[in-house]
Amino acid sequence: MPDATGLELVAQRVRSAVAEDAVVGTTYEHEQAMLEIAPARVREVLTYLRDEDEQPYEFLASLHGVDYLPEEPRLGVHYQLLSRARLERLGVKTRVTVEDPVVPSVIDLFPTANHQEREVFDMFGVLFDGHPDPRRILMPEDYEGHPQRRDFPVGGEPVLFTFNEHKYPRWYD
């Protein structure tokens, strides 16, 4: 893990190499470094951290979504980067609003993001711009809503089979 000072240095390098507005903030808690970046700059920052930085992070360990309700902007996408050479992890997150939930896809930088971006879209409704196959992955294709959002209610969902799918039409209304 980069320490608190190391994180600031990373942020400083990203600011000077990519853009001044690329880094929104840094948090260092529980010995874990987290860089918050602007959604429009995701591809540039991750390209820089993967290839050009003096301390590169070449492996995307995990990509997942978060709903920060009631904070705004509500939706978050986390990229857990890993440097296998220096044994360091760096969290990168970006936050978007529910009204405009668009984040550039990083699938060409990290092909592992394919299924994980589809899951974040499925569960949170974050649209990944440039994803070649932006379909739902876990929920049924004709499902409406994004169930992992915090304002999506738990329970009360009838189990749909082929024989009774017309018995509960539009149960989600």
Place this chain on the structure above:
Amino acid sequence: MTEPGTDEEAVRAPDPLATPYREREQSVTMERVGHGVRDDGADLQPESELFTINLGPHHPATHGVLRLLCTLEGEQVLDVKPIIGYVHTGIEKSMETQQYWKAITFVERMDYLAYYFNAQAFCMTTERLLEVEVPTRAEYLRVIHTELNRIASHLFWLGTSALDIGAITMMWWALRERDYVLDLFEMSSGQRMHTRYFQVGGVMDDIPPGWEAKCREFLALFPSRIDQYEALLDKNEIWLQRMKHVGVVSKERLLELGVTGPLLRAAGDPWDLRKAMPYSAYADFDFKIPVGTVGDCYDRYRVRMAEMRESCRIVEQALDGLPEGPYITTDRKVALPPRHELATSMEALIHHFKLVTEGFRVPAGEAYCAIESPRGELGCYIRADGSAKPARVHVRDPSFVNLQALPEMSEGGLLADMIANIAMLDPILGGIDR
């Protein structure tokens, strides 16, 4: 679910149920192969025809409810699309309505063969958020149980995989030894599967008298049993022909696809979180990381067999060096007080009551911890909002990520080789769908 102020009828999408079932099936895209042109641009031979079949979701060789949409030219697989979600039960969502100590029960049911690992990833992340110190004895007991669980998980993989290839004896032999491990789990925790033995701050209870002797009995017996499995498989002509040079994917490509665990090590990359970034008590033990050279199915098989031997060594060392001391943290705000204290101490009674009714509160924050599960990097992300329930739990399940490598392993090979690839990939659908 409509926005206020908009016309409800106008924003409605067309009723999905109005579409006939078969048309919905066609929404799966097949652009790459569907137009009579192969990947290399050459036209198909006039006599050859592409054949699209569904493998699964209810097919015994898919190790769960995995559906594979395969496009075949003769017996050659041209394209595979894994379709998942058939056992999606919303565990991550359900955990948001549970107190932390109750959520352990949920998280164990994700990867149902490696339940100790799920629980450990979740507990480690919660401990990091709480900044609770785990006693050394608890860490050792965790290592012992996770390594036994790794053996049990690999044994189940061995039995079912060999069954897919047609070696039926392995199923009985491997499950016989797995039962021995489950007996140990039952003795230490009362449950054979989904034991809920790991708690935030330590483990549920100390190992009972006689457990260590029984465990050592197993450790003495088990290496000779691995010898027996290998005697049965390693010189078996059918097994070797089905395994060798099948499903080779380069190390670099596996890393791009995010693949970790035995699959990556079989390709020659000695990446193991237990060694690379030691967590729990792994820094105390001497063990080796088996790696392969070719990265085919045979290497994947060999790596897992060698890992079982190494796990045995780790458990042995942990039993030898098992320190005395508490098995769970003495922080009364996190762990239940011992039962006998309740009769004499009012404070203990209050703590017990508060923990059981409300659970402990976790200060707001976010954390991500990763451990090495039998299938690769098992990461757990928790966002705490200061209440007694997590605001978001995400488990980065290695099966979910590793499954992306299946098309690369299988395309261009025979349909029968794809079955071998699935077997050696070792996907657990409970973990993939969560």
